[in-house]
Amino acid sequence: MKLSVFLTTVSLSILPVSGSTPAERGCFCQVTGSLDDCACDVETIDAFNNNQLYPKLQSLLESDYFRFYKVNLNKACPFWTDNSHCGLSDCAVKPCSPDEVPEGIRSGRHNKYSAEANEQLDDCEKAKHLGAVNVSLSKETREALQDWNKHDDEAERFCVTDDEASPDSQYVDLLLNPERYTGYKGPEAWKIWNSIYEENCFKPHIMKRPLNPVTFYSGKGSEVKTFNSWLEGQCVEKRTFFRLISGLHSSINIHMSARYLLGENWFQREWGHNVSAFQQRFDSELTSGEGPKRLRNLYFLYLIELRVLAKVLPFFQQPSFRLYTGQLEQDQKHKDLLTDVLQLANSFPLHFDETSLFAGDKMEAAKLKEDIRLAFMNISRIMDCMGCFKCRLWGKLQTQGLGTALKVLFSERQIEALPRSSIRQPTFQLNRQEIVSLFNAFGRISTSIRELKTFRSLLAKMH
Template sequence: MEQCVVKVKLSGSIFLLFLLLLLLLLLPQADSRCFCQLSGNLDDCACDVETIDAFNNDQLHPKLQHLLESDYFRFYKVNLEKPCPFWADSGRCGLRLCAVKPCSPSDVPEGIRSSSHNKYSAEANEQLSECEKAERLGAVDVSLSEETREALQDWNKHDDEAERFCVADDEESPDSQYVDLLLNPERYTGYKGPEAWQIWNSIYEENCFKPYTVKRPLNPTGFHSSTGSEARTFYSWLEGQCVEKRAFYRLVSGLHASINIHLSARYLLDDNWFQSKWGHNVLEFKQRFDSELTGGEGPKRLRSLYFLYLIELRALAKALPFFQQPSVQLYTGQPDQDRTHKHLLLDILQLASSFPLHFDEASLFAGDEKEAAKLKEDIRLSFLNISRIMDCVGCFKCRLWGKLQTQGLGTALKVLFSERQIEALPKSSVQQPAFQLSRQEIVSLLNAFGRISTSIRELQNFRSLLVEER
């Protein structure tokens, strides 16, 4: 009898253990809640997540990281002292991790500091000078009144500004300084709360597309977006809009997601007098992307990240003919290294061009010509506004990387919207091209894409860490 009782008890324990294991299997896991919608085809695209992962992580990302460590791409000129144009500053961030260390003049290669090499090498500048002299000699009348000269300068400035998607006065500002991006990496700084959320709230709210009935109220807990019914209301409105307006918001959401991934992947795990330990913070990642913790919004953010990746990848492919021009050099004053890195850049751009499932930008603005032109201008002005909001970020390190990434995305949009000018690039160095990119735009374009590429790579790491937590 006692043996029977023991057997029954054992059987009951095994049955309870079986039920517990079954329950654990049936409950939604953290990794599935973060990545539940991150597979298959992306909205408005012919591409799928798996193709992007394989292409980025195995082929493109390692080469791109090597290029971004070179002198030409590691030094970025930025003005961190500009006042916020939209509201009164509440003061600078006093957190130690928010500080940015600018370069001394001796740290920056002479070829980068010299403004004459901002767009072209010394040889190309000489060729263009000779060309300009020849044109002047062949002209009927080279005399211009002072009024005409000023008018032409105003026209040129207006034409240049009309192509920009972000504020570019940092390049000429006397308050601008060079920053070594490798010594000031993007990572968690502790900058959060109502002030930090006010930045993202303004980015999402302050544009001409969204109706006033859709609200994303301030979130006093930090960078996290609205959750619950408010988030669903926003996305239900977004899904009913045209592809151009959806694209704009997905770009902003993708940038937001990318920054949050960087902060979660390079989180301050331990800080003492001996050393600072940085690493992956899985809890932070889940708070930003877990479906249950974000009211279903987190996985949508990750899909927006992949959409942003496709847009910037397409821009790199479209920019290849510009960089193939002999006059466009990565000039730092170190000829051997400059040639090596130019070859590496062209290799990366050709690899980007070979991607089999590019975003089809022809789907944008394909309707009525008048309406398409207005939509383009609305998007340009909205994005220009976003780049100004970056000067309101209280944390200097966050401001640095925010300005760089918005300028990089703005440059990518400039490339995509300049297809005709790029196709019309002259075949010889005698003619000056109508389409140009400054060094500042080139550096921000590649570094911004480098941030997105790194985010895609980090998702693979977080997938593994979430599985290990089970």
């Protein structure tokens, strides 16, 4: 029977474990109830995301401000010299021509404040210094301050960012280059994720044996058990880091399974849900019990990023902040929608409590935080080793989004100190690339949670 016949509208309700089919239980029987290191449960997240947040967030991400992302897809891999690229048509990315990108985004005026806000700031500064002593800085001092500010900004970053001024950086319309299955798989794809897990997830030194590529990619075999066994005896910070990476990996695999090429002929191509591909990655029996843990890590990642949206609300409520594209009426409409999404996120009753992280000895906590920051920086660099350009695009965007989320999560004091008026410039900043990646990355996670509901229904109908 063709899988496409199952692409039907499904109920918003969550199917209960009792009375469910063996196939459904294989993927979902352990994906229920409370989550480790959290006060929340799976069912609360499902209801909140699918019924409330997901529709508004998707509408926001379709706006011009959030659909155009500037990225350099031509960076060389910094870790190995094999630069072979996927030759499949679905691996390609179509960049935007200059006239396709709104002028307000192309001009660079969107980065911090609108032109009007900048003019207000300049006028206030001029008035403040009229008749005052000469407080101008020498050229050398200004250059030193710029270096200090750059160093401080880099110290807060959890990921490597592309140089927007580089001629290799181009705008991409995310709606016209959707994340989906491209055919990129096998040893090359395995090498990416193996490098992430083996070298950057604080794996205990006693576990030296590398994973088999086929075992890792397909999820078959007992070796996969080693992944979550790394968590045993680890501190909460290292457990959190691993679960974030595992949740991101799970989310990407759900996107691949939900937008799979089911068939094609000379006049059309059919994309839809591939239940077999989903089971291969998440069925308990096919993954030696790992699949449900991966899905639970996805919910954990959702909670972290939802907490980030709640924490960053004051930044977007600043009078000086604009979603500036040059289309003033639409910009205000989408700013209102953005505020609605953030306030909805803030209203969630069971947020992740980040105060449990880095709460020990200050020196040890600072070193651990820096270790995690550098590990995540490494992971963001690995995305430039993807041979598939579409995979590279979405990998870079989602790692930058998660890196921005971590930056927000650990900038609480700077966010609390944000000015209440447009006169003073804030110490905490997010540029447009960080904003676009933050919300699109969370949009991908929100979509994955929504797709799990569809896969539950499809598995139930198959049996």
